[in-house]
Amino acid sequence: MKPLLGGCACREVRYECKEKPLVQFICHCRDCQHTSGGAFMAFVFVPRDRLTYLSGSLHHHDVRAESGRELRRQFCSACGSPISAFWPGAPMVELLTVASLDDQSIFTPTHELWMSRAEAWHPVHPDTVKLAEGPDEELVRGPVRTYFATRQA
């Protein structure tokens, strides 16, 4: 496969991921609204050990997600663009913001999360499963576990 390439608005941060996304979500939680400055965030989950940051530097802040787990949100230290996030307690996968991808057309979300927090003024995707709150753990862990159990070295 072609690597996933992406980075920030000022182009100091660049990354490359040598795996296709495992999970693809849209999240309407308050924290994603704050972080994005918009109505929601769109993410693809990739295996962290196939993701390489090529340039630039990331700052981060840690938040207690509504799931109760700590999430580290990373952004470009120069321009502040949100780039990625991961759970320090479960660091096998990293979430890349779809906005940071060079080719956003690869994004095919399956679920929208935290519809209970969604802005009334923003339309939703026609083809996603809508969840009032966060996902069942298995919705994320299932595909991640399957990937790590079956992938080729």
Ligand SMILES: [Zn+2]
């Ligand atoms: Zn930047």
Ligand SMILES: [Zn+2]
């Ligand atoms: Zn969220």
